[in-house]
């Protein structure tokens with residue numbers, strides 16, 4: 001009889017893991033507290049697959065930039081200053097992770113994972129897991145000479161790692177996407193980056209999992225573990241218990257709290273972000289882009305155009321800060337002058353909570369504390385991009401095989417004191 005695997009969390013990470021586990025011969029159930037995927041982070045995000053994002057968020061210089069942003073209420077980054085021990089410890093670990101050697105090791109891991117996922121998305125598309133994948137690349141649009149200089153230096157590092165990246169002047173940038181009027185100094189073009197429709201992706205994955213015999217259990221909020229001597233027998237929800245042979249914890253930003261009763265330490269902070277989708281934009285680019293100085297992502301999704309941004313750390317709620325939204329809206333015409341803040345009147349913002357680890361790397365693997373648990377979480381701003389390969393790695397771990405990517409730096413126990 002096939003081993004029973006219970007996957008907790010119905011986001012991109014849980015679903016990718018479910019697909020790979022089913023294909024590896026496991027009997028798979030996905031459990032979530034909600035029925036609808038609109039209530040998780042995997043739904044309204046910017047849908048980018050980003051080998052360009054090979055540098056972990058904890059990197060040299062990021063703290064001083066963050067402190068400067070903290071003074072501006074419309075800036076793309078904010079941490080609510082407060083005396084919270086978890087947040088303080090997280091901040092200290094973040095600081096320690098900005099060491100150059102650690103960033104270099106993290107970059108190698110992220111590069112391998114992004115490129116492997118990109119490959120898998122192309123295969124999924126061919127296998128009928130439709131997510132409107134577009135492989136046209138991504139433009140890092142810069143509206144300042146300093147921004148372009150920094151992006152050009154990063155492009156050089158990308159090329160050294162084997163990620164193609166070209167620095168373009170304003171004319172070359174305009175020629176690459178004639179569909180959109182741009183006011184920029186130049187850009188870096190990452191041809192391996194892609195974009196997709198995240199809601200469609202989640203829907204297609206669910207259908208595929210269903211067709212392969214995977215089961216879904218919704219409306220079950222996990223509140224505890226039935227564990228003895230390092231072996232989990234079942235999870236307890238508000239309505240009952242669910243037994244399995246193996247458990248996969250992929251509950252995004254909630255994974256830290258969920259794993260504490262088992263003795264795990266997977267520090268995580270919520271990184272709140274927003275997206276706004278114009279159903280009928282004045283112009284529709286062909287290529288997705290990032291407005292570099294403003295840290296706003298722009299994604300064509302069918303005939304609509306989505307703008308995503310902001311990183312508000314430490315707020316585990318879905319309240320909306322109108323000043324941050326105003327910051328996003330103000331920045332768009334500085335790069336795309338035909339767009340006006342008035343175009344967004346009546347557009348409902350979407351809120352998502354990114355699961356952010358202190359070193360910007362995911363947690364993937366088993367823990368030394370519990371034999372039959374695999375953790376797959378902490379993908380921060382890259383869960384879509386790293387999802388498919390995370391699923392494959394989870395399945396390899398469940399099978400007891402060596403993983404196809406060295407996961408040393410994604411170890412689940414790396415922050416245990």
Ligand SMILES: Cc1cc2nc3c(=O)[nH]c(=O)nc-3n(C[C@H](O)[C@H](O)[C@H](O)COP(=O)(O)OP(=O)(O)OC[C@H]3O[C@@H](n4cnc5c(N)ncnc54)[C@H](O)[C@@H]3O)c2cc1C
Pocket residue numbers: 008009010011012013014031032033034039040041042043044045046047048049050220221222223250251252253254258271272273274275297308309351352353354355377378379380381382383384385386
């Ligand atoms: C504005 C914005 C733009 C983004 N753009 C991109 C992008 O372009 N590319 C990219 O790669 N990433 C992007 N991201 C990040 C990406 O969305 C996340 O990394 C990803 O969605 C995380 O997926 P997940 O499966 O780990 O978590 P989630 O999608 O949050 O899923 C976790 C699931 O666990 C369930 N759960 C939690 N607790 C319990 C419990 N106790 N019992 C039962 N179920 C539980 C939840 O209901 C939820 O369904 C963006 C994020 C934001 C906010």
